[in-house]
Amino acid sequence: METEFIAWLRQRLPPHPQLLLGPGDDAALLRFSGRPECLVTVDLLTDEVDFRLSESDPRRIGRKALAVNLSDIAAMAGRPLAAVIALALPRTGAFELATKLYEGMLPLAAEYQVALAGGDTNCWDGPLAISVTLLGETTERGPLCRSGARPGDAMVVTGSFGGSILGRHFDFTPRVREALILHQRYELHAAIDVSDGLSLDLARLVNSSGCGARINTSDVPIADAARALAQSDGGTRDALGHALGDGEDFELLLAVPPDIARRMLAEQPLDVPLTLIGEFVTEPGLWQIDAGGDVRPLVPQGWIH
């Protein structure tokens, strides 16, 4: 089916000024526009782990497979350039499934000017697996890494957290534009995208940076979906717990010099709110400060692969 599928796809791929050679040869050929640097990231999404094919529109699954990679490039403050996509498809209905996955990817690729440069489309006796590799370019400000947070930096997040399982894990906005705007206008020290849980990804960021962090739990922006989930949970986890540990929010978590953060928060330059939720500290580890001022260790929670 791969030959027919490539024919189907080539009719739907818009030209891209930086894609010199697209699907149909042994490799694709891209041209970089500026700096001789390339960002590259890969995410593999599998049935019953990252989505349930039996319950979900394949277009939403396809969209998510590209969007999670866009979020990784956003976390590096890069410009997405091109994706290659490998599919392992169950044999029954493989062609139709492949086209629907791409119907979910194509609009998002167009929105972010991502060239779908190539792929590998296979059938097998296993469940659906989708691997997307995304290439990006750095801006003249260079990449934004996990390792740059310094004690005293403000901890700033985009958007709100928790309950993404109710739908947002499919339909989230990868913060590509937001990251580029912030990186252009402000001095930022570090960033990570919250894919596995706010507290868990915060732990990764401080671990990379060799510092610690204190989070003011009453300042964490809690998504409506987190409150809805807490109500339906029967009390096993409150809304804050969902916000700190659910994952798949795909919001940005930033380390920003405090004076810069004050200006950024006052200016609110994005369509999505920026919120100060804590600060980075010298002592390694995570702490939570309650509304009453009590300080307790924060155990990172989230999705462990």
Place this chain on the structure above:
Amino acid sequence: METEFIAWLRQRLPPHPQLLLGPGDDAALLRFSGRPECLVTVDLLTDEVDFRLSESDPRRIGRKALAVNLSDIAAMAGRPLAAVIALALPRTGAFELATKLYEGMLPLAAEYQVALAGGDTNCWDGPLAISVTLLGETTERGPLCRSGARPGDAMVVTGSFGGSILGRHFDFTPRVREALILHQRYELHAAIDVSDGLSLDLARLVNSSGCGARINTSDVPIADAARALAQSDGGTRDALGHALGDGEDFELLLAVPPDIARRMLAEQPLDVPLTLIGEFVTEPGLWQIDAGGDVRPLVPQGWIH
């Protein structure tokens, strides 16, 4: 297990001069050394299709997953630069399996100076699937495409064909060095790597180039394994049939101007033999010419995905 696995892997990754930021951030950062062009290819290998995990050393599987991508970059006459690897691992014994797969990849990556730049390592209830994306650079001679064959060009191949299932499909040498030498020293018009079958990949090359081809079947270099397989087959397919249709030879099939080809064949500049097996013609389609001079249509055979 991903955190432990990344820790294991980082201890085994040699530094690479063009890998500015390796595994451990949201994306890897690479620096291109020369031209602002990037080759990118992806291959997804799955259990019971491309290998049998139950019967094979995972190290050979890991090696193959990288080698098939090296072969694609070779077909474009590119220099491999960096790979990102996505694994979907069965839950039982996932860590051990992941390390063995990488133990097969690491020596090949070192041999071809490929940076293992990043990856995504997941467990699931499905069988093993391995997606490798390989980035490469073009040389100052530019890329070599499938589409450049012209009527009158000689059809030249590296190595021999058929019977790779007896072992060579794991242990083949991707023709990276060979392609770079040939592309540097001679004018080449087109190339493809024979992954799915000599006749099938030839059909793809002429289809991309808008021409046809005549193959002298008595000149096709037949691998010993193809003869062994034909003998054990009980006559269902002869050795030539295996050479024309088995696939996974990962040899180069080249279109070369006839005068250049004469020089190339006389000089034999590679450690592996170069053989003239036919010519490209104006009329679309494939023909085979027997030892007696009879011309018949050649039906492409090979592995259809």
